[in-house]
Amino acid sequence: MSEDDELKALERKAYRSIFDDGIWDLFMGLIILSIGLSTFIGTILNLPEGWDTIIPVLIMNIIAFLIFYLGKKFITIPRMGFVKFGPKRKVKQLKLKIFLLFMFLVNIILLFIPLTGVLRNIQIQPLMLTLVLGLGAFTLPFCVVPYYLEFTRLYFYAFLAGIGLFLTEMLNPIVSSPLDIILSFAITGGAIVIIGLYYFIRFLKKYPLSE
Amino acid sequence: MAKKKAESDDIIQPLSDIDKIIHEPARLMIMSYLYVVESADFVFLRNQTGLTDGNLSSHLSKLETAGYVEVEKKFKGKKPQTILKLSKQGRESFEVYRKKMERMLSGLSEK
Structure with a gap:
């Protein structure tokens, strides 16, 4: 390993x-858990159709953002310290921010799609639709984040x-709606939260905390 | 015999020109970390290097005296925060140090 490589490895570490x-x-x-829980919350609060997903998702996303921001500010930085990385990282972070803003706008549009009733007219096998929609709308855009962040767990x-x-579609014949969506996103989102808690502890x- | 001595002197000679302030292992570690980032605070550097507070503090003082590290002390809320970054002189000295070491080590491996 050359000295340049060693310095790059040090920066990466x-x-x-x-x-x-x-x-x-x-x-x-x-964020993922919020998709499942929002349906549950929407049902409990008896919100009108369409809004029963939008309002709880927005509330839960705000909570997730607050946990992220406050956690970094009051827990991480006092313990780990503060660091500013070089210009290359800054450019990557800027690109990621632009992408996230774009995805936020796309998600807002996607949230309003059920209100238009377009989905009722789509004639595709539900299992295939959910797989294509899931991998296309969630996995692919989500993969951009770890690419820019160099954070492989993502x-x-x-x-x-x-x-x-x-x-959700697989669970549908076994459990009734909205329990199917709650369970599936509780499994996937919950698994990530458990991994997060392990790393957090x-x-x-x-x-x-130093005195 | 005399030729061999001259050859080894050629390789070893750059060692006497090596910057002793940077060459010390703990300071070399501090300089390396500060070289790869724009700036970092005392806590981050302590965690990354694994040095004790006292040790890190004394090495930073030496680097600051040499003009290699810029130290900015400020308050974040009620807590003091010490921000550290390599000065222009520090960055240049580190690059010179790296080149000298590289030249010397490659000379050794060729022999």
């Missing part, structure tokens, strides 16, 4: 340590996010 806290995992897990989470809808032990 320092950079990847920012994912030791498990907060990204918790954030992604909560590729697995992207896959889990994608199979959520497919799993490990982080708290590894990086005690």
Whole structure:
């Protein structure tokens, strides 16, 4: 390994340590969990059709963002310290922010699609539709995030996010709706939250708060 | 015999020009970390290097005295925060150090 490679490896090691806290995992897990739970919350609150998903998803996403922001600010930085990376990382982060903003707008549009009633006219086998929709609308865009972040665990989470809808369709004959969607996203999102909690606890032990 | 001595002197000679401030292992580690990032605070550097507070502090003082590291002390809320970054001189000295070491080590491996 040349000295240049060693310095690059050192920078990568320092950079990847920012994912030791498990907060990204918790954030992604909560976002996926929100899809299932929003249906549950929407049913409980007896919200009008269409809005029963939109309002709870927005609320849960805001909660996930708050956990991410406050967790990083009040838990991670005081324990792990603060670091600013070089210009190459900044460019990558900027590209990711632009992509996330774009995806946010796309998701807003997707959320409103059920209100238009277009989905009722689609004549595709439900299992195939959910698989294509899941991998196309969740997994592929989700894969851009770990690419820019160089955070490999997220590729697995992207896959889990994608199979959520497919799993719902698989569970549908066994459990009634909305329990199928709640269960499938509780399994996929819950698995990510558990992984996140494992990393978070490990982080708290590894990086005690200095006096 | 004399030729061999001259050859080994050629290889070893750059060692006497090596920057002693950077060459110390702990300081070399600190300089390497600060070289690959734009800036970092004391806590981050301590966690990455595994040095104790006292050790890190004393090495940073030496690097600051040499003009290699810029230290900015500020408050974040009520807590003090020490931000560290390599100065222009520090960055250049580190690059010179790397080139000298590389030249010397490659010279050794050729022999």
